[in-house]
Amino acid sequence: MSDQSATIIRVPPSNCPECGKTTLAVSGSWRTPQPGDANICNGCGCLLIFDAQLHVRRPTAEEAAEVAADGTMMAGVRRIRQVLSYAWQAQAHERN
Numbered sequence: 001m002s003d004q005s006a007t008i009i010r011v012p013p014s015n016c017p018e019c020g021k022t023t024l025a026v027s028g029s030w031r032t033p034q035p036g037d038a039n040i041c042n043g044c045g046c047l048l049i050f051d052a053q054l055h056v057r058r059p060t061a062e063e064a065a066e067v068a069a070d071g072t073m074m075a076g077v078r079r080i081r082q083v084l085s086y087a088w089q090a091q092a093h094e095r096n
């Protein structure tokens with residue numbers, strides 16, 4: 001195992017169009033994101049696309065379909081959503 005999963009790559013700050021969470025960096029086995037690359041919001045788990053300035057935006061219908069057809073990407077999406085749902089449960093538990 002390499003320590004690639006600990007790699008944090010900073011990107012220009014931008015806010016998720018769905019939940020407003022600021023994306024500051026990407027983590028995982030990422031190279032530096034390129035315009036058009038997909039990212040998953042770590043606030044709400046929605047699919048985001050990096051634009052030319054590496055700000056996140058909503059995917060077009062075409063991009064969303066492309067990601068949905070990519071098994072590797074969808075596995076990543078499911079994994080991130082799973083982690084997020086645990087985090088949300090933990091947060092809800094803390095508030096109670």
Ligand SMILES: [Zn+2]
Binds near residue numbers: 018019020021043046
């Ligand atoms: Zn979000």
